[in-house]
Structures are given as C-alpha cells and as structure tokens.
Amino acid sequence: MLRAAAAPLxxxxxxxWRYGALAGAGLAVASSIALADEAEHxxxxxxxxxxxxxxxxxxxxKSIRRGFQVYQQxxxxxxxxxLIHFRDLVGVSHTEDEAKELAANIExxxxxxEEGEMFDRPGKLSDKLPSPxxxxxxxxxxxxxxxxxxxxLITKARHDGQNYVYALLMGYREPPAGVTVREGLYYNPYxxxxxxAMPKMLNDEGVEYDDGTPASEAxxxxxxxxxxxxxxxxxxxxxxxxxxxxxxxxSVVLLTTIYYKRFRWSPxxxxxxxxxxxN
Numbered sequence: 001m002l003r004a005a006a007a008p009l010x011x012x013x014x015x016x017w018r019y020g021a022l023a024g025a026g027l028a029v030a031s032s033i034a035l036a037d038e039a040e041h042x043x044x045x046x047x048x049x050x051x052x053x054x055x056x057x058x059x060x061x062k063s064i065r066r067g068f069q070v071y072q073q074x075x076x077x078x079x080x081x082x083l084i085h086f087r088d089l090v091g092v093s094h095t096e097d098e099a100k101e102l103a104a105n106i107e108x109x110x111x112x113x114e115e116g117e118m119f120d121r122p123g124k125l126s127d128k129l130p131s132p133x134x135x136x137x138x139x140x141x142x143x144x145x146x147x148x149x150x151x152x153l154i155t156k157a158r159h160d161g162q163n164y165v166y167a168l169l170m171g172y173r174e175p176p177a178g179v180t181v182r183e184g185l186y187y188n189p190y191x192x193x194x195x196x197a198m199p200k201m202l203n204d205e206g207v208e209y210d211d212g213t214p215a216s217e218a219x220x221x222x223x224x225x226x227x228x229x230x231x232x233x234x235x236x237x238x239x240x241x242x243x244x245x246x247x248x249x250x251s252v253v254l255l256t257t258i259y260y261k262r263f264r265w266s267p268x269x270x271x272x273x274x275x276x277x278x279n
Contacts, residue, residue: 045163074224
C-alpha cells in the first residue's frame with residue numbers, strides 16, 4: 001500500500017523536475033536572445049524627464065539657445081542641419097539682430113551675377129546653417145568612410161529619439177572584458193553593434209555658455225538634445241498652444257450643450273400633454 005502511494009509521488013516529482021528544466025532552458029534561450037538583440041540594436045536608453053514632454057509644456061528656450069551653442073562649437077564640425085535656416089532662430093533662441101550677425105559671419109556662394117559668374121557674399125537670414133562638407137563623398141573621405149548623418153530630424157529618425165541621443169552622448173566607456181573594438185571605433189553600448197566611429201565629443205567645460213550656466217557634460221548633452229528636438233519639431237509649442245485653445249473652446253461648447261439639454265430641452269421633451277377629446 002505504501003509502495004502504491006509512493007509511485008504517484010515519484011512520478012509527480014519527476015514531472016516537476018522536467019518542467020523546471022524546461023523553464024530554465026527557456027530562460028537561458030530568452031536571455032541569449034535578449035543579449036543578441038542588445039548587441040545588434042544597442043542598449044535601450046532610460047526614460048529621461050524632459051521639461052517639454054508634458055501635455056501643456058513648452059520648450060525651454062534658454063536651453064535651445066545653449067544647445068545651439070553646443071551644436072555650433074562642437075557638432076557642426078561634422079554634422080549638418082539642412083532643414084534649419086538662420087531665420088528659424090529668430091524669436092526662438094535669438095533676436096533678429098543676433099541671427100543676422102550669426103548669418104553675416106559665414107560666406108555663401110551665390111549667383112550667377114550679371115556676368116554669369118558665381119560669387120561669395122555674406123550670409124543672410126534666408127540662408128541655411130552651413131554644412132561642414134560639400135557632399136556625401138567628401139564627408140566619408142574626411143571621416144574614414146563613416147558618414148555623419150544630418151541632424152535636422154535625428155530625434156525623429158531614431159527610436160525613442162531624445163532619450164537615445166542623450167544616452168548615446170553620455171554612453172561612452174571602456175569596452176567590457178571580452179569585447180574588442182577595432183581601431184578607429186569607440187565603444188558605446190547604446191549604438192547598434194556597440195562600436196561607433198564618432199569619438200566622445202562632450203567634456204566638462206567644453207564650451208563656455210553665454211548665460212554663465214555651468215557647462216557640465218550632462219548639461220551640454222541635455223541642451224543640445226533640446227535644440228535638436230526643436231529642430232525636428234519647430235511647431236511643437238504652437239501645436240500645443242492650438243490644442244489647448246481647442247480644448248478650452250470645445251469645453252465651453254460641451255458645457256453649453258449640457259445646459260441646453262438638461263435645463264431647456266429636457267422639460268419640453270418630458271412634459272405631459274393631456275388631450276381632452278370630450279370637450
């Protein structure tokens with residue numbers, strides 16, 4: 001009788017061990033897949049509390065100005081902003097006179113003139129921000145075959161764009177044990193593949209802000225990402241303001257509708273009519 005009772009118990013124990021082994025194998029496979037995905041697509045960035053991410057929040061325009069300074073002094077040596085003109089800065093990060101002064105500091109090839117020749121002239125508000133390279137081939141030749149992407153839409157062109165760009169700028173470190181990076185590349189776990197051709201560009205006090213803000217590495221990364229977010233969505237503040245106006249207007253319409261439904265139409269709809277057919 002004891003033997004009969006022990007047989008099902010032994011069978012049940014073997015099933016538990018079998019399921020445990022299968023679960024362990026499944027976790028091992030899932031872990032290896034996750035590691036392979038991380039190596040291929042890069043480490044997923046954290047979620048950072050951007051001040052303009054709220055439903056009714058707008059850009060920090062002082063941060064946009066500082067971010068433009070970081071782009072101009074650091075990023076513009078390799079990256080372009082093809083969709084941004086000097087006039088776009090007016091009223092956002094600079095006054096009109098400041099934007100005109102920035103534009104006048106560059107020379108733009110224009111023409112042809114009356115003689116059919118091209119000529120150089122000082123920049124105007126209608127000109128684009130200058131590109132560091134004449135074309136893609138020139139850019140690749142100057143960067144060992146790597147092509148620095150245009151940054152106009154970078155926060156929209158990358159998954160979780162703002163968080164990704166910030167994490168990428170702050171993510172440079174020494175490769176862990178067992179990971180080798182070939183010469184000319186730099187280890188960054190947030191970049192797909194873990195090896196990026198762009199060296200670490202931001203350092204504490206790498207720029208001197210005009211407003212006196214301490215230029216730590218994290219502050220520079222935050223400001224330039226804010227600037228690039230604005231470059232990708234310059235209509236951001238206007239869109240949110242228009243949305244707030246529509247919400248306010250529709251709220252008034254809704255309250256008016258409820259009032260007329262409850263206090264004007266409802267008594268008429270629910271009143272009782274008695275028809276005296278005799279008289």
